[in-house]
Amino acid sequence: MPGTRNSKLETGNPPPSYRSAAGGKLCLGNVEFSSRLILGTGKFSDTETMIRAIEASGTELVTVALRRFNRDKPDDDLCAPLAKLKNVKLLPNTSGAMNAKEAVRAAQLGRELSGSPFVKVEIHPNPHHLMPDAIETFAAAKELAADGFIVLPYIPADPVLAKKLEDVGCAAVMPLGAAIGSGGGLSTVEMIKLIIRDSNIPVIVDAGLRAPSEAALAMEIGCDACLVNSAIAAANDPAGMAKAFAMGVETGFAARKAGLMSKSEIAVASSPLTSFLT
Amino acid sequence: MNLKVNGGSHEHTGDGSVSALLAELGANPEHSALTVNGDLVFSKDWKTFQFSDGDSVEVLTFVGGG
Numbered sequence: 114m115p116g117t118r119n120s121k122l123e124t125g126n127p128p129p130s131y132r133s134a135a136g137g138k139l140c141l142g143n144v145e146f147s148s149r150l151i152l153g154t155g156k157f158s159d160t161e162t163m164i165r166a167i168e169a170s171g172t173e174l175v176t177v178a179l180r181r182f183n184r185d186k187p188d189d190d191l192c193a194p195l196a197k198l199k200n201v202k203l204l205p206n207t208s209g210a211m212n213a214k215e216a217v218r219a220a221q222l223g224r225e226l227s228g229s230p231f232v233k234v235e236i237h238p239n240p241h242h243l244m245p246d247a248i249e250t251f252a253a254a255k256e257l258a259a260d261g262f263i264v265l266p267y268i269p270a271d272p273v274l275a276k277k278l279e280d281v282g283c284a285a286v287m288p289l290g291a292a293i294g295s296g297g298g299l300s301t302v303e304m305i306k307l308i309i310r311d312s313n314i315p316v317i318v319d320a321g322l323r324a325p326s327e328a329a330l331a332m333e334i335g336c337d338a339c340l341v342n343s344a345i346a347a348a349n350d351p352a353g354m355a356k357a358f359a360m361g362v363e364t365g366f367a368a369r370k371a372g373l374m375s376k377s378e379i380a381v382a383s384s385p386l387t388s389f390l391t
Numbered sequence: 392m393n394l395k396v397n398g399g400s401h402e403h404t405g406d407g408s409v410s411a412l413l414a415e416l417g418a419n420p421e422h423s424a425l426t427v428n429g430d431l432v433f434s435k436d437w438k439t440f441q442f443s444d445g446d447s448v449e450v451l452t453f454v455g456g457g
Contacts, residue, residue: 178456
């Protein structure tokens, strides 16, 4: 039911029931996830560090990128180490694609290689800001959804675009919090609230998060999950940060379920204002 | 047979099969996806596929990415 999902969130009432599967699990397409944290696998210092972070996070879904095989860098191949993680599914991305046609081909290659129905559509042709190309992203997402993919598009925090992507069959939308790898936090929070308000599919913040508190905020305002990469990979202790993000996501989600109190412009005393000691 | 593999010139000395090329490159077939002249070649078709002289081949695998 459009427009009702979190419209009461700011009033302090419990959030309405919405798109979660039974038991409050995250549901993407026809697949349920207990964890609401998705991890990116880029930028880690080495594969072992990445695996430890994935395990510490409890995530069940990780992104991977498709690149040319490099015989001089056999350790870059993540297929074998990720295959050992039995409870983790792959979310191939389309990074490197400059337009919808290239993204569709990358998605098909990713599905061929992984056997996974999931695809993170990302098309960001400008390397300076890496902002997603909304027009090409929409075209690719529409085609891939029609082809049976579980499509999770990385998008600008645009509620109109998000709704159109829902209409063409995307399984979720993934608005950016800030530029990829910037650590800019949840700078788009007001726009993401608008997306959440009208969305009937999961809303996943992707890109920009730097601190677990920002992940908690994203969940408190009604996001369904967070995708984090740089903040974990660049931490002094990636596994420790992965655990911290998992706790942040869980805390924010639990707080939303519990129902945040309403805001007031003025003070509302916690103690009686009468019968003072004299 | 001269092939263009991942953007570079490659002299293929095998029998022109996918398995021969991947072995030549040291690529694990189970970890590889393939395009030839821009078209995806599905792994189910690898046993019968034959490269032709001058083909442009991309051998792809998964790496870390966000």
